[in-house]
Amino acid sequence: MRTLFLTLFFVAWLSYYSFVAVRYGIQGLAPSVRRTVLLLYILASVAALVSPVLFVRWASSGWPSNVAMHTVHVFVGLFLGQIVMASVMFLGDLFVGGKAVLLWAHDAWFPPPPAGSGNTVSRSAFVGQLAMLLGGTITGGLLYGVTRRYRYQVLNVTIPIAGLPKAFHGLRILHLTDIHAGSFDDSAAVAKGVDLAMAQQPDLIVFSGDLVNNRADEVLPYLDTFAKLSAPLGVYSILGNHDYGDYLSWPTPEAKRENLHRLKAYQQQMGWRLLINEAVTLQKGGEAITLAGVENWSGRAGFSRYGNLTKALSDTVADRPIILLSHDPSHWEAEVVDAHPQVALTLSGHTHGMQFGIESRWFRWSPAQYLYRQWAGLYRRGRQSLYVNRGFGFLGYQGRLGIPPEIALLELVEAPQAT
Structure with missing residues (x-):
């Protein structure tokens, strides 16, 4: 009342x-x-x-x-x-x-x-x-x-990593997130975005969740388009909060589970390696780093917590830098920082920068900042970093005002030694 x-x-x-x-x-x-x-x-x-x-x-x-x-x-x-x-x-x-x-x-x-x-x-x-x-x-x-929702912007970001093996100095990671295929209405524009991403010639491609809005079949018209994403070290992905179908009323629990099963199968069909609370070793020039991925885990009430960071990091090598894929940036402060110092870099999305705001050299503002302390760009805490991508697609508001859709090209460099 x-x-x-x-x-x-x-x-x-x-x-x-x-x-x-x-x-x-x-x-x-x-x-x-x-x-x-x-x-x-x-x-x-x-x-x-x-x-x-x-x-x-x-x-x-x-x-x-x-x-x-x-x-x-x-x-x-x-x-x-x-x-x-x-x-x-x-x-x-x-x-x-x-x-x-x-x-x-x-x-x-x-x-x-x-x-x-x-x-x-x-x-x-x-x-x-x-x-x-x-x-x-x-x-x-x-x-x-x-009219600006397909005006993709490539952002080049240099990220220092403590203890980065020499073979990985200058590693180019293409970071995409929040595709939300169900919102697209221009397949040619999406294809141009993928072509722009591939033009960056990355060594590794990662996707940090929310491939669809709700239904796995939303990505069907774009399977061939996103299958074009490829890199020498592979294409890896995780699930975001929208990928589970939690925001729909399904006729049966089995229908919801089948939807998620199809989404996983589509990612495999595109050549993406989906990380489900697990880690893999990336090797280059006889040296290695770890890439880990967790299911969605949010530090905010009302969002799912399927992720198990302990499980994802259980078999990792202690003295080897870890890059973590975690969809929701609130996970970084809630479970990663300080508790897992070996996680040198966390890559997230989820916020979209609220698809509305102002970003310039002197001033940054978006409604997203009232919901998330880390809402777009690079954040540092000691020797640990978080990068929050503004998203490739859009959801809800079918536009982007002041916060363009993002293709992030992250270059890893050795962090200066502390004196």
């Missing part, structure tokens, strides 16, 4: 303030135009309020069609824009602090215009126009991000 009340309160608040923002923002238009705009806005607002429900329902069962998928995302973009508009108007009301303060502020900041002047904009109109501008920017930006 409390949740229902809060939801209804939020809907009422959003509807009122966003409507007021539009009403004030279009004051300068002709009356007939204002009425048309307001009517269209009311209809779009109703659709926008319903869209998050459809968004969650359809995303959990597979999108019914590309038309429906993009229609919902248009309205989700509008819904988020409305939140911004309502917030601006609400903050404006808080700033005014009541009718008396509003009158005083109006007289002090916006004195009556001279007779005959018609170009002064009232404070209400200004706030409404500002709200519409900011809300429209959010909505427009999210729609623009839909």
